[in-house]
Amino acid sequence: MKGKRVLEIGCGGGQCSIAFAREGADCTGVDLSDEQIAFARALADREGIRAAFHQGDMTRFLEGQPEGVCDIVFSAFAFQYIEDLARVFRGTRRILKPGGLFVFSLDHPLCDVTVWEDGRVVFTDSYFARGRMAWDWDHGPGIEPTPCYSFHRTTADFLNLLVEAGFTVERLIEPEPPTRKDAWVARYPGQEPRYYTVPATIIWKARAR
Numbered sequence: 001m002k003g004k005r006v007l008e009i010g011c012g013g014g015q016c017s018i019a020f021a022r023e024g025a026d027c028t029g030v031d032l033s034d035e036q037i038a039f040a041r042a043l044a045d046r047e048g049i050r051a052a053f054h055q056g057d058m059t060r061f062l063e064g065q066p067e068g069v070c071d072i073v074f075s076a077f078a079f080q081y082i083e084d085l086a087r088v089f090r091g092t093r094r095i096l097k098p099g100g101l102f103v104f105s106l107d108h109p110l111c112d113v114t115v116w117e118d119g120r121v122v123f124t125d126s127y128f129a130r131g132r133m134a135w136d137w138d139h140g141p142g143i144e145p146t147p148c149y150s151f152h153r154t155t156a157d158f159l160n161l162l163v164e165a166g167f168t169v170e171r172l173i174e175p176e177p178p179t180r181k182d183a184w185v186a187r188y189p190g191q192e193p194r195y196y197t198v199p200a201t202i203i204w205k206a207r208a209r
């Protein structure tokens with residue numbers, strides 16, 4: 001990270017940008033939510049870390065940046081909310097230096113379309129049912145769920161969008177749950193068997209060609 005120019009898109013509360021800046025990066029975070037950006041700025045101040053935060057849409061932000069200036073573009077769990085991801089990937093490729101790194105995580109596409117019900121994984125929709133998907137963000141007992149929507153794509157869709165935008169995929173990670181189940185039982189009561197059956201997350205590492 002030292003001396004690298006890093007952009008985080010969909011940075012939320014800025015925790016990752018702040019961690020990168022702490023490691024020596026010149027880091028900027030962008031998020032659509034003004035509340036998240038206010039939180040990120042306050043957190044950076046509290047931690048004594050210099051990182052820049054911008055409120056705005058990542059697509060427009062990318063298109064407003066100069067070409068070939070970033071070493072790393074990073075994103076965690078944000079791309080499933082983007083309808084025109086091809087445009088975001090093209091914008092990302094444009095602002096990266098040749099050989100620059102593009103790393104991002106997502107809810108795993110298989111996790112998007114499954115739930116745990118009656119002791120087994122049940123598909124709520126086809127794995128191939130691309131497009132807008134409505135669902136409720138479950139905050140746990142006693143809190144009203146929040147209606148949300150996101151855009152479902154298959155793993156092959158992500159790979160092909162990256163290749164078409166000018167990236168080479170170097171690594172794909174599907175983190176496996178820990179062998180010790182007790183922590184997961186406490187964290188995801190009633191859901192833990194699901195995460196031992198279907199991957200929760202997928203992480204992509206790609207490089208600008």
Ligand SMILES: C[S@@+](CC[C@H](N)C(=O)[O-])C[C@H]1O[C@@H](n2cnc3c(N)ncnc32)[C@H](O)[C@@H]1O
Nearest residue numbers: 010011012031032033056057058076077078081
């Ligand atoms: C699930 S949160 C993840 C936040 C953060 N990366 C984290 O891991 O904690 C998804 C974030 O994407 C942001 N987001 C959604 N659409 C966006 C867009 N078009 N441009 C910028 N940010 C967006 C949301 O405001 C939200 O903060």
